[in-house]
Amino acid sequence: MTGRLDRWADPPLLVLASLADEPKHGYAITQDVAQTMGVRLSAGTLYAVIARLEARGLIEPLESDDRRRPYRITAAGAQALAQESERMSKVASVARERLSTRPGWARA
């Protein structure tokens, strides 16, 4: 199997990570995710994720007079993001360590 493991780029996690520093509206989230994480979120995917995260209380909408409503991560969302980041960090650490023992592995 070759190529990127796209299913690991979990869209809810990307959106939470994008909102971790400051509130953003939909377009700003897609731009941020594309520029900093290298993943393009389509409009359909983004708003399916926003609806799901909002339903679970992980993000919340802010007041806006504009059609572009910004979203903010909640305390529960920040906690969920921290837990998932920790888990991914462990997976990445184990992966790097084991890959380094493979003969001929020159990266990292």
Next chain:
Amino acid sequence: MTPPTPAGGTPTGGTSTGGTSTGRKLLARAALALYPPAWRARYSDEVSALLDDSGAGLAAVASVAWRALPAWICPPRHLHDRPARMRASLATALLAWSMLAGLGLVFAQLTQLQGLMAPGYAGIRWAYAVFDGSLALSALVAGLGGLPLWLLMLRRARREQRARDTLYLLLPVLAPVAYLAGLVATAGLVGGPNGVSPSWFLAVTLAGFAAAAIAAAGPGLALRRLQPRGPALHLAAVAAAAAGAIMALAAAAMAVAVVILCLWARRFSYYHNFTTPGIYLALVAVAASVTTVSAARGARVALAKP
């Protein structure tokens, strides 16, 4: 409280030509029209703004359209007026259930009542038994679970002298009675020693489906107009899910019997081609799917924590 200023990228979508932009906006509006009303009311402006800002093409609009399907199947709970969701699911499930019951009665008429037992094919006997038991149990569960809600609405319609709603609520009784009276009269006028001709059978069958649709639509309309709430609505929603699941078992039994009769026991059934049974099974599958999905959605809301 002043909300924090959101971070934002620079929109890029203002550069498209007028014709392209208008066409894309129309497509985007069509894609958003596919979503449930509550979802549209909450997010459609934002999605439109995102599509405008990003200058998105057909692929982005197609992704919006594609995501409408999960929004219907698994609607976000925070968006819904829960009683309205239960009422809508109940009305849809009732209509689909009545169509499925009609298809089941056609199945019984064309198989069991014709004596198509096919000795040596135990599967058919089992399928008939499962179908009979499931149909009866499903009707019982739906009737008992829906009765308190029906009585509640009927009492309110009569108390408030809402004649039209009273009529709607009585349609589940009036429509079958009228149909049976018509059936008896038709059989007396055009029936022979071997029953009625195929064309009359088709006419009677279609009239039966029309009567079933009218009988189911009545309470559905009353639900929409009277907007009941409370424990009776919750009970009806949960009972509908149970009745729908049991009815799906009846549908599976129908499918098993028809497939056995078509593939292995043709000399008993005289089914020499698969077109009619295939269309029949497709209709059964559609009706069973709509019944179970709608009823499950209503029950999911009824059982969810407030």
